Amino acid sequence: MTPQSEDFSAWYNELVIKAQLVDRGPVRGTMVIRPYGYRIWELLQADLDRRIKEAGHDNACFPMFIPESYLRREAEHVEGFSPELAVVTVAGGKELEEPLVVRPTSETVIGEYMAKWIGSHRDLPLLLNQWANVVRWEMRPRMFLRTTEFLWQEGHTAHIDEADAMRETMWALDAYAAVARDLAAMPVVPGEKTPGERFAGAVRTYTIEGMMRDGRALQAGTSHYLGTNFAKAFEIQYQDEAGKLTLAHTTSWGMSTRMIGGVIMTHGDDTGLVLPPRLAPYQVVIVPIGRKEQGEATAAEARRLGAAIKSMGIRVHVDDNRPQLSPGFKFNDWEMRGVPIRLEIGPRDLENGVATLVRRLPTVEGQGKEAVPLERVPEIMPQILADFQAFLLARAETFRGDHTRAVEVWDDFGAQVAEGWALAFHCGRAECEDDIKADTAATPRCIPAEGPAEQGVCVKCGQPSAYGKRVIFGKAY
Numbered sequence: 001m002t003p004q005s006e007d008f009s010a011w012y013n014e015l016v017i018k019a020q021l022v023d024r025g026p027v028r029g030t031m032v033i034r035p036y037g038y039r040i041w042e043l044l045q046a047d048l049d050r051r052i053k054e055a056g057h058d059n060a061c062f063p064m065f066i067p068e069s070y071l072r073r074e075a076e077h078v079e080g081f082s083p084e085l086a087v088v089t090v091a092g093g094k095e096l097e098e099p100l101v102v103r104p105t106s107e108t109v110i111g112e113y114m115a116k117w118i119g120s121h122r123d124l125p126l127l128l129n130q131w132a133n134v135v136r137w138e139m140r141p142r143m144f145l146r147t148t149e150f151l152w153q154e155g156h157t158a159h160i161d162e163a164d165a166m167r168e169t170m171w172a173l174d175a176y177a178a179v180a181r182d183l184a185a186m187p188v189v190p191g192e193k194t195p196g197e198r199f200a201g202a203v204r205t206y207t208i209e210g211m212m213r214d215g216r217a218l219q220a221g222t223s224h225y226l227g228t229n230f231a232k233a234f235e236i237q238y239q240d241e242a243g244k245l246t247l248a249h250t251t252s253w254g255m256s257t258r259m260i261g262g263v264i265m266t267h268g269d270d271t272g273l274v275l276p277p278r279l280a281p282y283q284v285v286i287v288p289i290g291r292k293e294q295g296e297a298t299a300a301e302a303r304r305l306g307a308a309i310k311s312m313g314i315r316v317h318v319d320d321n322r323p324q325l326s327p328g329f330k331f332n333d334w335e336m337r338g339v340p341i342r343l344e345i346g347p348r349d350l351e352n353g354v355a356t357l358v359r360r361l362p363t364v365e366g367q368g369k370e371a372v373p374l375e376r377v378p379e380i381m382p383q384i385l386a387d388f389q390a391f392l393l394a395r396a397e398t399f400r401g402d403h404t405r406a407v408e409v410w411d412d413f414g415a416q417v418a419e420g421w422a423l424a425f426h427c428g429r430a431e432c433e434d435d436i437k438a439d440t441a442a443t444p445r446c447i448p449a450e451g452p453a454e455q456g457v458c459v460k461c462g463q464p465s466a467y468g469k470r471v472i473f474g475k476a477y
């Protein structure tokens with residue numbers, strides 16, 4: 001595999017295929033998500049779906065074909081999405097009277113039905129979510145990060161007023177940040193997008209941004225306050241207590257299979273994937289070693305140990321079905337595929353009543369292989385996995401800290417965004433953002449929610465800062 005330091009993109013492109021996460025789809029920009037990759041998605045999905053339901057949202061499913069006229073009703077929305085749309089003009093052997101857009105996102109079609117279902121203030125808030133595939137035609141596709149078709153959830157909610165809709169917008173952002181931190185061990189920065197980076201049709205867009213191991217930013221989830229823009233376009237209104245017809249305030253928010261790309265690029269190294277235990281299809285792999293009778297004895301012990309570990313609620317795999325492969329090959333293979341913990345059982349181990357435990361990365365410096373008494377392995381495994389999860393989060397936080405710097409003058413800006421994030425003041429003008437992008441390929445990632453209040457002058461043009469705090473700039477995926 002190409003080393004990260006030599007060519008990060010090549011490393012990524014080779015790894016997603018080699019680790020059996022995906023295959024290229026037959027249509028350019030599409031991907032086949034293989035079982036090992038899909039399991040990661042299912043683990044993330046299960047946790048996020050639980051959070052969504054616990055907060056009172058109901059899942060529904062809307063059609064993937066959307067009348068083109070729906071998109072036209074919100075001018076900014078259609079303008080933003082037009083270049084990416086796939087449109088069906090022929091179906092059932094006939095030219096269609098109205099072209100159908102394959103959903104790129106569902107604000108419009110859901111808006112149409114919100115209008116139908118909402119009558120009185122008692123119908124609010126209306127809290128919907130859907131798990132679906134969406135299509136956005138990609139010119140520069142990249143597995144998981146930018147694919148023509150991808151999987152996601154999209155939350156769509158309607159509220160009585162701005163305050164309630166903003167509460168919802170921030171709830172979704174917090175949920176995404178928690179999923180990223182707790183499951184993916186990605187220490188994301190939540191914040192607001194600058195006007196130039198807003199979702200097409202939104203009043204305010206919020207994001208969580210993670211730093212990848214090449215110093216670039218990944219937008220890993222977004223939450224939008226849509227104001228009454230879509231309510232006006234689709235007549236989403238309710239009768240208030242006085243009987244007056246009033247526009248609802250709506251939100252939308254989404255997290256997608258892009259997160260898998262985030263996990264790969266936050267933790268992976270030259271050896272391959274490094275999966276956080278909470279998203280690992282196999283948290284533990286057991287490799288029995290030995291030939292003939294010795295091999296049978298270690299395989300039997302591996303299966304027994306596997307069952308005991310599984311009974312602790314841990315996802316474990318016993319690699320006892322590939323006798324043609326050497327132990328060394330299997331070790332490399334599981335390391336490349338990012339399994340957090342490997343247990344080896346050889347004839348000598350069996351004699352001594354131990355298994356050899358190897359972490360995908362040492363959680364303390366100098367840590368190597370360690371022998372653990374077989375009977376103790378199941379009971380200590382939950383803590384070992386929790387420690388590994390915490391280690392990955394801390395390591396990613398340290399990496400981000402080491403690659404983030406405040407930048408005061410334009411001369412220092414280019415060098416900083418070449419290796420990480422620059423914290424800089426900005427005037428807030430879209431033309432100035434464009435100049436920065438043209439010169440350095442960096443864009444404003446977000447106005448961080450937790451950044452300290454500070455005043456200064458724009459790092460590029462010298463005009464006064466627009467946001468009362470520094471903006472995070474970086475090159476992005």
Ligand SMILES: [Zn+2]
Pocket residue numbers: 426427428429432433458459460461462463
């Ligand atoms: Zn400026």
